[in-house]
Amino acid sequence: xxxxxxxxxxxxxxxxxxxxxxxxxxxxxxxxxxxxxxxxxxxxxxxxxxxxxxxxxxxxxxxxxxxxxxxxxxxxxxxxxxxxxxxxxxxxxxxxxxxxxxxxxxxxxxxxxxxxxxxxxxxxxxxxxxxxxxxxxxxxxxxxxxxxxxxxxxxxxxxxxxxxxxxxxxxxxxxxxxxxxxxxxxxxxxxxxxxxxxxxxxxxxxxxxxxxxxxxxxxxxxxxxxxxxxxxxxxxxxxxxxxxxxxxxxxxxxxxxxxxxxxxxxxxxxxxxxxxxxxxxxxxxxxxxxxxxxxxxxxxxxxxxxxxxxxxxxxxxxxxxxxxxxxxxxxxxxxxxxxxxxxxxxxxxxxxxxxxxxxxxxxxxxxxxxxxxxxx
Amino acid sequence: xxxxxxxxxxxxxxxxxxxxxxxxxxxxxxxxxxxxxxxxxxxxxxxxxxxxxxxxxxxxxxxxxxxxxxxxxxxxxxxxxxxxxxxxxxxxxxxxxxxxxxxxxxxxxxxxxxxxxxxxxxxxxxxxxxxxxxxxxxxxxxxxxxxxxxxxxxxxxxxxxxxxxxxxxxxxxxxxxxxxxxxxxxxxxxxxxxxxxxxxxxxxxxxxxxxxxxxxxxxxxxxxxxxxxxxxxxxxxxxxxxxxxxxxxxxxxxxxxxxxxxxxxxxxx
Numbered sequence: 162x163x164x165x166x167x168x169x170x171x172x173x174x175x176x177x178x179x180x181x182x183x184x185x186x187x188x189x190x191x192x193x194x195x196x197x198x199x200x201x202x203x204x205x206x207x208x209x210x211x212x213x214x215x216x217x218x219x220x221x222x223x224x225x226x227x228x229x230x231x232x233x234x235x236x237x238x239x240x241x242x243x244x245x246x247x248x249x250x251x252x253x254x255x256x257x258x259x260x261x262x263x264x265x266x267x268x269x270x271x272x273x274x275x276x277x278x279x280x281x282x283x284x285x286x287x288x289x290x291x292x293x294x295x296x297x298x299x300x301x302x303x304x305x306x307x308x309x310x311x312x313x314x315x316x317x318x319x320x321x322x323x324x325x326x327x328x329x330x331x332x333x334x335x336x337x338x339x340x341x342x343x344x345x346x347x348x349x350x351x352x353x354x355x356x357x358x359x360x361x362x363x364x365x366x367x368x369x370x371x372x373x374x375x376x377x378x379x380x381x382x383x384x385x386x387x388x389x390x391x392x393x394x395x396x397x398x399x400x401x402x403x404x405x406x407x408x409x410x411x412x413x414x415x416x417x418x419x420x421x422x423x424x425x426x427x428x429x430x431x432x433x434x435x436x437x438x439x440x441x442x443x444x445x446x447x448x449x450x451x452x453x454x455x456x457x458x459x460x461x462x463x464x465x466x467x468x469x470x471x472x473x474x475x476x477x478x479x480x481x482x483x484x485x486x487x488x489x490x491x492x493x494x495x496x497x498x499x500x501x502x503x504x505x506x507x508x509x510x511x512x513x514x515x516x517x518x519x520x521x522x523x524x525x526x527x528x529x530x531x532x533x534x535x536x537x
Numbered sequence: 538x539x540x541x542x543x544x545x546x547x548x549x550x551x552x553x554x555x556x557x558x559x560x561x562x563x564x565x566x567x568x569x570x571x572x573x574x575x576x577x578x579x580x581x582x583x584x585x586x587x588x589x590x591x592x593x594x595x596x597x598x599x600x601x602x603x604x605x606x607x608x609x610x611x612x613x614x615x616x617x618x619x620x621x622x623x624x625x626x627x628x629x630x631x632x633x634x635x636x637x638x639x640x641x642x643x644x645x646x647x648x649x650x651x652x653x654x655x656x657x658x659x660x661x662x663x664x665x666x667x668x669x670x671x672x673x674x675x676x677x678x679x680x681x682x683x684x685x686x687x688x689x690x691x692x693x694x695x696x697x698x699x700x701x702x703x704x705x706x707x708x709x710x711x712x713x714x715x716x717x718x719x720x721x722x723x724x725x726x727x728x729x730x731x732x733x734x735x736x737x738x739x740x741x742x743x744x745x746x747x748x749x750x751x752x753x754x755x756x757x758x759x760x761x762x763x764x765x766x767x768x769x770x771x772x773x774x775x776x777x778x779x780x781x782x783x784x785x786x787x788x789x790x791x792x793x794x795x796x797x798x799x800x801x802x803x804x805x806x
Contacts, residue, residue, distance in 0.1 A: 187618065188614060188617060188618050190613075190614060209800075210801065214617045214618070214800070214802060216613070216614075216617065218610065218613075218643070219639050219640065219643040220639060222607060222610065223607070223610040223613075223639070223640055223643070224610075226603065226604065226607040226610035226611045226613075226614065226640075227610050227611065227613045227614030227617075228614055229603075229611060229614065230583070230601065230603075230610070230611035230612060230613060230614030230615035230616075230618070231614035231615060231617060231618035232614075232618075233599075233601055233615055233618075234614070234615045234616075234617075234618025234619035234622070235618060235619065236618035238614065238618070252604055253604055253607065256603065256604050380581050380599040380601075380615060380619055380622060381578075381579070381581065381599065381619050381621065381622045383578045384599065385577075385597060385598060385599060386599045386600070387594060387599075387600045387602070388600065388601045388602065389594065389602035390602065390603065390604060391602070398548065399594065399602075
């Protein structure tokens with residue numbers, strides 16, 4: 162049952178549950194892991210009877226596998242996990258990419274590698290999200306920085322998973338997942354449902370060409386759907402030895418995401434036109450948000466989606482500023498792409514404020530770094 | 538329904554070697570399915586990775602060919618999203634009992650409505666004949682060049698202990714009994730598991746002085762012991778030790794409440 166529109170004071174992970182329900186989740190499989198467990202607990206209470214199925218499985222591999230299976234049954238499906246569980250899911254994430262299965266994976270990031278810091282925040286899985294499974298593929302990932310965005314971007318993660326038939330990610334972290342704050346559930350929410358084979362509906366998923374995103378043949382509708390993770394032709398015939406079929410398939414898997422960057426990418430800009438811009442996302446942007454709000458010499462580009470890499474907004478601010486500071490809660494994962502695009506766009510100086518250990522960079526740490534750079 | 542209404546002739550030739558036991562199992566499965574008058578449009582087939590896991594791709598129905606070992610986990614999600622579908626998993630000894638062992642035991646425990654057909658050829662066939670978790674002790678494989686030092690799993694006994702509602706094991710030699718067990722399994726509420734000890738002449742027989750598939754079938758016949766007879770004779774140690782005996786028969790047939798009955802699932806897809 163959907164929660165009534167209105168204002169609520171709740172936890173980030175609970176807002177993710179509300180977002181999933183609002184988006185129409187019908188199947189969730191999870192395994193207990195800190196700091197994402199509240200999402201499983203919340204959906205265990207919500208997905209009962211007519212509302213859907215909650216399943217606690219034997220491990221995270223089983224969770225993502227069941228979620229993919231449920232998606233072929235036509236259900237909007239999701240799992241939530243953190244570092245070690247996310248690592249276990251990687252093979253099946255590649256399967257979802259190859260089989261073009263819409264699934265939502267929430268990763269409430271904690272400090273790694275290995276068991277690392279189960280209760281502390283991190284952005285260490287940014288590159289793993291993009292490159293975690295073997296082979297070439299593209300994914301869609303959103304990075305919330307508030308309780309409200311845990312709701313809003315969970316809905317978007319579902320929307321884009323459905324629209325492009327891809328595994329899509331909500332890359333949260335222990336800070337945002339456990340943060341408490343105000344959530345406004347609006348009256349109207351944009352919900353996208355997958356383009357279904359043999360069904361015509363008025364939905365934005367149908368706007369994309371069938372050549373780029375094939376209509377989804379739900380099981381049990383007489384389509385004689387054949388789904389495989391092996392290289393396959395358009396009629397799903399297995400053709401692992403055919404290099405042309407492989408090239409066409411894998412190229413399309415990437416292009417359907419990369420060619421639609423403008424549709425997918427979301428960002429916020431504070432103080433556009435500032436000579437110094439901070440580029441950040443998720444919990445790492447909290448300190449910079451405060452600095453930009455107080456100091457009109459400093460602007461902020463806050464990325465709400467990080468994959469596919471938002472080249473256009475980064476290039477645009479880089480072409481207008483003298484220096485960029487990238488803030489991340491890792492040793493510099495998105496920094497490489499930001500620097501590449503910013504230098505190409507004519508910005509001369511791109512530096513990194515990297516902070517690991519569990520706490521987001523504070524406003525004073527951001528100011529200190531900006532001072533070192535000669536910005537303030 | 539004719540055989541080639543059931544199987545996709547357009548996907549022939551298949552990948553199976555001459556003499557492979559998969560053909561026997563496919564034939565028995567088709568007969569059981571057809572005799573029961575089941576609908577291909579109301580059935581989904583799920584496979585993992587390996588020779589036997591390819592079978593779903595030859596069936597004229599919805600098929601999900603998944604990752605190695607995870608077929609039961611994929612099938613679990615599919616079944617719960619579409620409870621009106623009959624879900625059948627085809628898997629092998631390596632796929633089910635080694636890499637997928639966790640999902641196997643938990644699938645039995647969860648007792649969801651599904652039929653799992655495990656074709657146990659005692660070897661990794663597709664990758665060229667490496668020892669599996671059911672390769673008998675002392676037998677040869679490419680990864681046990683001096684004979685297998687380990688002892689095999691008994692998949693049927695594991696399924697019984699883990700809670701499946703129906704468990705049977707036959708070899709490809711007992712086609713009538715096998716067909717009957719597949720029928721029972723397809724009609725069973727809850728988790729139904731049928732293990733078939735099947736010949737792999739190419740990668741198992743050839744390295745163990747039984748390159749001719751008929752040698753393997755004769756050997757299956759000679760070493761099969763009916764479970765009820767073994768019990769009656771108080772034979773203590775009748776495990777799946779191919780060097781000695783293969784216990785065959787129905788291991789359990791019970792009616793524990795299925796997961797669907799327990800949670801009262803409705804269609805969500």
